[in-house]
Amino acid sequence: MSLDVAANVARQSLIVAQQQIALSSRNVAAAGDPTRSRANAGLTTTIDGGVHVTSVRRAEDIALFTRMITATSRTAEADAVLEHMLVLADTVGDPEDDTSVAALIGKLEHAVADYANAPDDPLFGQASIEAARNLANALNRAASELNLLREQADRELSNSVTEANRLLQDFDDANDAVRKAMSLGQDPTMDEDRRDAIIAELSIYMGVTVLRRDGGDMALFTDSGITLYDQSPRTVEFTRTPVYTVDTQGGIVLIDGMPVTGPDATMPLQNGLIVGQSRVRDEVAPTYRLQIDEMARALEEIFSDTSGSLFVTSGGPDYAGTIAVAADVDPLQGGSVENLRDGSGNPSGLAAYSDRLMAIGEAFADLRLWDADAQLSGETTIQDFATESVGFIEKIRLEATDLATRERSILTGASDALSRVTGINLDDEYAQQLAIERSFAASSRLITLIDEMFDELLRIF
Amino acid sequence: MSLYNILRTGVSGMNAHSYRLATVADNIANANTVGYKRADAEFSSLILDSGPANYQSGAVTANIHYEVTKQGALTYTLSSTDVAVQGAGFFVVEDSKGGHYLTRAGSFVVDGQSGDLVNSAGFALMGFASIDGEEPVITLNDTAGLEKVNLDYMNMRATPSTTGTFRANLDAGAEVIDPQNAPNTISTPGSNGIDSGGNATLDVAYTVKSSIVAYDDLGREKTLDVYWTKIQDYDPLAPTDPQWEVVIYDQSKRNTAYETDFPYDIPNPPLGAAQASEAWLGKANVTFDPTNGSIMEIETIDENGNSSGAMAVDPNNPDEQAILSLALPDAEDRLELNITGTTQLAADYEPLEVYINGNAPATVQSVGISNDGRVYAVYEDGAEVEFYRLPLANVPSPDQMEPLPGNVYRITPSSGDVRIGLPNDAGNGSLVVGAVEQSNVDLASELTNMIIAQRAYTANSKSFQTGNELLEVLMNLKR
Numbered sequence: 023m024s025l026d027v028a029a030n031v032a033r034q035s036l037i038v039a040q041q042q043i044a045l046s047s048r049n050v051a052a053a054g055d056p057t058r059s060r061a062n063a064g065l066t067t068t069i070d071g072g073v074h075v076t077s078v079r080r081a082e083d084i085a086l087f088t089r090m091i092t093a094t095s096r097t098a099e100a101d102a103v104l105e106h107m108l109v110l111a112d113t114v115g116d117p118e119d120d121t122s123v124a125a126l127i128g129k130l131e132h133a134v135a136d137y138a139n140a141p142d143d144p145l146f147g148q149a150s151i152e153a154a155r156n157l158a159n160a161l162n163r164a165a166s167e168l169n170l171l172r173e174q175a176d177r178e179l180s181n182s183v184t185e186a187n188r189l190l191q192d193f194d195d196a197n198d199a200v201r202k203a204m205s206l207g208q209d210p211t212m213d214e215d216r217r218d219a220i221i222a223e224l225s226i227y228m229g230v231t232v233l234r235r236d237g238g239d240m241a242l243f244t245d246s247g248i249t250l251y252d253q254s255p256r257t258v259e260f261t262r263t264p265v266y267t268v269d270t271q272g273g274i275v276l277i278d279g280m281p282v283t284g285p286d287a288t289m290p291l292q293n294g295l296i297v298g299q300s301r302v303r304d305e306v307a308p309t310y311r312l313q314i315d316e317m318a319r320a321l322e323e324i325f326s327d328t329s330g331s332l333f334v335t336s337g338g339p340d341y342a343g344t345i346a347v348a349a350d351v352d353p354l355q356g357g358s359v360e361n362l363r364d365g366s367g368n369p370s371g372l373a374a375y376s377d378r379l380m381a382i383g384e385a386f387a388d389l390r391l392w393d394a395d396a397q398l399s400g401e402t403t404i405q406d407f408a409t410e411s412v413g414f415i416e417k418i419r420l421e422a423t424d425l426a427t428r429e430r431s432i433l434t435g436a437s438d439a440l441s442r443v444t445g446i447n448l449d450d451e452y453a454q455q456l457a458i459e460r461s462f463a464a465s466s467r468l469i470t471l472i473d474e475m476f477d478e479l480l481r482i483f
Numbered sequence: 484m485s486l487y488n489i490l491r492t493g494v495s496g497m498n499a500h501s502y503r504l505a506t507v508a509d510n511i512a513n514a515n516t517v518g519y520k521r522a523d524a525e526f527s528s529l530i531l532d533s534g535p536a537n538y539q540s541g542a543v544t545a546n547i548h549y550e551v552t553k554q555g556a557l558t559y560t561l562s563s564t565d566v567a568v569q570g571a572g573f574f575v576v577e578d579s580k581g582g583h584y585l586t587r588a589g590s591f592v593v594d595g596q597s598g599d600l601v602n603s604a605g606f607a608l609m610g611f612a613s614i615d616g617e618e619p620v621i622t623l624n625d626t627a628g629l630e631k632v633n634l635d636y637m638n639m640r641a642t643p644s645t646t647g648t649f650r651a652n653l654d655a656g657a658e659v660i661d662p663q664n665a666p667n668t669i670s671t672p673g674s675n676g677i678d679s680g681g682n683a684t685l686d687v688a689y690t691v692k693s694s695i696v697a698y699d700d701l702g703r704e705k706t707l708d709v710y711w712t713k714i715q716d717y718d719p720l721a722p723t724d725p726q727w728e729v730v731i732y733d734q735s736k737r738n739t740a741y742e743t744d745f746p747y748d749i750p751n752p753p754l755g756a757a758q759a760s761e762a763w764l765g766k767a768n769v770t771f772d773p774t775n776g777s778i779m780e781i782e783t784i785d786e787n788g789n790s791s792g793a794m795a796v797d798p799n800n801p802d803e804q805a806i807l808s809l810a811l812p813d814a815e816d817r818l819e820l821n822i823t824g825t826t827q828l829a830a831d832y833e834p835l836e837v838y839i840n841g842n843a844p845a846t847v848q849s850v851g852i853s854n855d856g857r858v859y860a861v862y863e864d865g866a867e868v869e870f871y872r873l874p875l876a877n878v879p880s881p882d883q884m885e886p887l888p889g890n891v892y893r894i895t896p897s898s899g900d901v902r903i904g905l906p907n908d909a910g911n912g913s914l915v916v917g918a919v920e921q922s923n924v925d926l927a928s929e930l931t932n933m934i935i936a937q938r939a940y941t942a943n944s945k946s947f948q949t950g951n952e953l954l955e956v957l958m959n960l961k962r
Contacts, residue, residue: 024925026514030556037559069569070556074918201865206563206851207917233834237867243693247651247832253696254704278694279708279737279744289691289832479930 025472027070032468034072038065039462041075046455049446056437057219059444061211078209081444087218088232090440091225093433095245095293098226100426102178102298103306106171107419110310113167114415123164123317124408126157131386131405137363138379147359151352154332158345161318165268165343168311172266175303176273182227182296183260183275189224190242190255196220197240197251204238214238224250228282229293246289248277268311268340272303306418312396313411314342320404321345324385330365330378486954488531488540493947495542499526500940502545507933510924517603518588518890519922520551521929551881551892555587555923557915563851564591564600567920570912572875575626575903576606576891583609583626584891585876585884585901590919593850598635600850604889607631610858610871619872624900632871637847637860641702642868643814644841649695649709650824651834653727655776657713660688672710672730675762676745687745688712690727691832694734698841699813700754706734707764707809708744711832717773724773724780725827730766731820733812751812759786765809765820771827778825781805798823842866852916856906874903875911 045061052058064077119125133153137146196217203210217240224230229245242251249256256278263272274284275296281287283300291297318333318341325332332351336344349355351362368375389401398410503524513519524545531539557567566589568574573585584606591600591608599607609629611619622628660671669688670676676687689712697705708731715726733750747762763786770780770793777798783791785808797803805825809818824836845862852858856873878884879899884892894901906914 025927026925027556030558030921034559068557068559069554072556074559198863198865201867202848202861202863205859205861205865205867206849231833233837235836235838237865239865241834241837243834247691247693247834249694249834252694252837256694279734280692288689476926476930479927482930482934 025475029469029472031070031072032465032472034068034074035465036462036469038063038073038075039458039465042458043455043462045078046451046458050448050451053446053448053451056441056445057222058215058446059211059218060446061209077207078211080211080214082214083440083443084234086436086440086443090433090436091222091230091232092245092293093429093436094222094225095227095229095295096429097426097433098295099293099298099301100422100429102295103302104419104422104426106175106302107306107415107422109174110167110171110307111415111419113164114310114412121160122412123157123160123314124405124412126153126160127317127321127405127408129153130157131383134379134386135383138376138383141363141376141379142374144359147362148353150332150362151347151359155347155352157321158333158347161314161342161345164314165311165340168307168314169266169268169343172270172272172303172307173264175299175307176263176266179272179275179296179299179303180260180262182299183258186224186227186258186296187255189220189227190251190258193217193220193224193242193251194255200238200240210238225294227295228277228291228297244277244282244289245292245294246282248280248282248289250277268315268343272300275300309395309397310411310415311342312393313398313407313414315339316341316392316396317404317408317411318342318345320390320407324382324404325362327365327367327378330361330363332362485537485539486950486957489950490947490954492540492542493943493950495529495544496943497940497947499524499543499545500936500943502547503936504933504940506547507929507936510922510929511926511933513922514924514926514929516588516890516922517590517919518555518586519924520549520553520555520587520886521922521924522547522549522886549882549884549886550923551884551886553923555921557918558921559918560590561917562590562592563849563917564593565589565917565919566591566852566873567915567918568875568906568912569915571881572877572904572906572911573881573892575609575629575874575876576602577609577631578606578891583629584887584893585878586889586891587920588890593634597631598633600632600634602890604891606889606891608873610856610873613857613869613872619874619905621874621903621905623903626876626901626903629874629903630871632858632873634847634850634860637850637868637870640868641698641700641844642841643700643702643816644697644705644811644818644839645816647695647697647818647820647839648824648836649820649822649834650836651693651711651826652830652832653691653711653713653825653827654832655725655827655829657690657832659713659716660690661714671712671714671728672732672745673712673728673763673766675747693834693837695837695839697809697811697818697839698843699811700815701813702842702844703813704843705812708732708734708737714768725771727769727771727827728766729769729807729822731764731807731809732762733764736762750810753810753817754813754815756810759810761786761788764811765807767805767807767822769805769822769825776826776828778805778823783807786810796823842868852914854906854914854916856914872905873914875906875914876901876903877911878902 042063045063049060060081062079063075064079065073066076068074130153133150137150140146196213199213200210200217203213231243231245233241244250259276261273263270274281280289282291318335322333322335329350331348333345334348335341350357351359363379364375365378367378387403391401506522506524510521524547526543526545528543530541533539568587573587574589576584576586588602591602594601601607610632611628612630613619669686672687672689689710692708692710694706694708697707699705710730712728714728715723717725732747736748736750737744738746749759749762752758767781767783769778772779778796780793781796782793795803796805804821805823807820807822809820811818845864847860848863849861851861857869858871859867859869861867878894878901883895883898885895886892904911
């Protein structure tokens with residue numbers, strides 16, 4: 023050992039202290055940023071007994087990170103469904119509410135019954151026509167509202183796809199930066215943090231699995247195993263459908279040429295915003311639409327008669343969108359309410375003919391066969407069908423609320439746990455800074471001492 | 484006459500100690516020179532014959548020797564091309580005239596004009612070319628085969644893919660897809676969506692698909708579609724083992740008219756090969772062991788439809804691996820994709836390891852050196868490609884080498900012949916990247932040496948002076 027070796031060791035220690043304090047200051051600065059993790063210097067001993075920073079590592083926990091991104095996808099999916107269901111529930115209304123289709127069917131039934139009791143009073147007939155008009159309007163409104171809902175979901179789906187593509191491009195940059203830093207033995211932690219933040223954001227749109235490779239490289243797959251990123255990003259494709267009518271088929275999302283939504287998908291996405299949005303667009307909205315179409319169809323059927331039909335539609339499949347009060351029975355359109363009462367059954371022109379109205383009242387209570395695709399009871403009265411339909415929406419809304427609440431609490435838990443493991447603890451940083459300061463002071467004292475010893479030697483001359 | 488001898492002895496002593504002072508001055512001057520090894524004057528006495536009754540004073544000569552073997556302290560720097568040797572061994576460098584020297588001064592930078600890695604004295608670093616990670620052929624006792632490490636050479640170079648690994652878990656519960664091949668029925672990717680009459684079938688069914696990226700000879704990205712299809716289930720009564728079909732296509736040849744991709748067109752043939760007769764790059768039927776889910780047997784079918792027959796696979800035996808040999812389009816070498824680690828367990832499909840070598844051409848962003856002497860270029864996309872292996876040279880007696888300006892040493896007959904090896908091999912030291920070796924001069928001992936030399940010089944001058952005075956006394960005897 024010699025003075026020079028001692029001076030060299032002390033100098034190395036000074037450099038290390040500087041690097042450590044720089045990392046610590048970076049940690050403190052990022053204490054409020056949830057996407058940043060704590061960086062640590064990895065120290066090794068050198069041959070002359072000194073110390074050297076060989077690497078900068080960051081705290082990470084792969085299991086918790088995976089849990090966190092899964093919970094993110096699921097929360098986003100549930101949120102998307104919930105958001106649309108709230109809009110739908112608002113337009114559909116409560117069965118108790120006067121504006122809901124179910125309530126309006128009930129009102130029409132009562133109005134017809136009242137008319138049947140006093141068939142000679144055209145005022146009751148008027149009331150029936152008004153009830154019918156309200157019901158037809160409600161069905162029309164619900165139909166157009168559903169088209170808008172699907173358009174909205176389609177637009178959001180398109181935004182999600184654009185965002186996903188942008189994130190994949192960003193991921194490409196960040197991944198290259200990490201690989202480069204690792205190759206050159208530089209500090210990759212900032213880019214690793216950036217990359218993790220991108221994955222977390224991407225997982226909002228779709229479920230993502232992460233494959234870690236040598237040299238800091240990563241590959242990304244969807245939760246169903248389709249390649250999202252391997253050397254280069256794969257494209258997520260989607261074609262918007264700007265206008266929706268009753269039987270419009272929305273475009274499907276393709277990743278790497280594979281359909282991930284819709285019935286043709288062999289490897290469908292399992293979680294994420296895209297799943298939620300396409301579920302609303304392709305499953306919930308069309309099913310509900312079929313339900314109101316079935317109601318409109320049944321209403322036309324109940325009142326159908328050669329001259330006294332109450333409702334007209336332009337036929338399938340757009341029953342709900344086109345249902346209206348028939349001109350023949352509507353005084354506003356030059357018709358007469360007596361046509362509703364008589365239909366083709368009162369050839370002698372009786373002033374109190376009630377048979378047809380009675381028959382209609384019974385028809386309301388008939389059990390009807392409904393389209394199985396509507397996912398409600400196969401055979402019920404129209405009133406029960408309408409009530410069940412409201413229940414269908416409520417059930418999905420409730421499920422989505424439950425799922426969103428549950429997944430959000432899991433997400434909060436996972437994020438908290440992750441931040442405890444990888445996040446920056448200010449107390450800990452303070453303590454470290456004190457230790458670094460002490461070591462720096464001691465090393466600089468040592469250098470002064472060595473300098474004095476040289477002085478002593480030079481004083482001989 | 485011994486009085487004259489005393490004068491000569493004094494002069495030789497003064498001479499010798501002035502040499503010593505000179506080495507001290509040199510050492511102190513070079514105290515902070517990277518790779519400098521301290522010089523030291525060693526004295527040897529010249530004694531004349533003298534009888535019992537008389538004494539003839541002799542002389543002293545100084546031999547300069549260099550403490551080349553003594554390691555200097557390492558100082559860490561921020562440059563990735565600074566390298567220090569820890570332990571025995573020297574870098575081989577070349578001067579502008581092509582002479583080869585050894586040095587410990589490892590602070591290398593890129594010379595903008597030539598692209599060589601040179602140290603501060605202008606000597607270029609030498610290494611063995613090691614393309615694609617090949618082990619260099621080393622001439623043990625000569626610098627033959629060594630080339631200057633040149634960065635310009637690394638620029639814009641594509642490495643085609645030759646090996647790769649694909650390891651995934653396939654879902655044991657997946658439904659079996661019947662590989663029928665009749666018109667208007669479902670077929671598997673192995674029949675490429677074309678029925679026996681040559682017409683496109685309605686639907687091609689597969690279990691899972693992932694895509695992977697490989698590079699052709701010009702560094703173009705080739706995205707390969709890997710289809711896995713379960714074609715047979717485990718049945719203890721039949722008995723049959725679970726079997727999957729894996730087929731790989733060139734994604735650029737997919738049929739974009741259909742959403743299902745099929746049928747694919749026949750891709751470009753590998754360089755020098757004839758056009759293939761099937762559209763796939765490689766295909767195999769893989770049989771899994773129903774007891775542990777690992778691959779038991781593989782039958783590969785090449786792009787011309789030739790079957791290899793069933794071959795046993797043992798994951799633990801390097802000779803019995805499940806390897807798909809792919810006819811990579813526009814590439815000379817085939818891509819050997821190892822799928823041995825693939826399992827069929829009761830879990831969702833998940834790719835577990837995907838790696839294919841090769842890279843696209845890009846400009847070199849930086850040069851790195853690894854601890855075992857591999858010099859690699861780091862490209863824009865972060866890819867690393869190895870280009871050179873740095874050797875370490877040594878001689879039997881390094882202290883006897885002749886030092887030349889610029890901290891380099893020349894081999895002399897007394898130092899012995901050069902021996903070339905790789906770092907960490909055969910007594911050679913290891914490399915420390917991002918560090919330089921300081922001079923091994925210790926200032927404190929140089930200062931004390933200086934005082935000792937000064938005292939000795941003064942004492943010698945005194946003996947000369949005394950001898951001179953005695954001679955003067957002798958001269959004065961005669962008046």
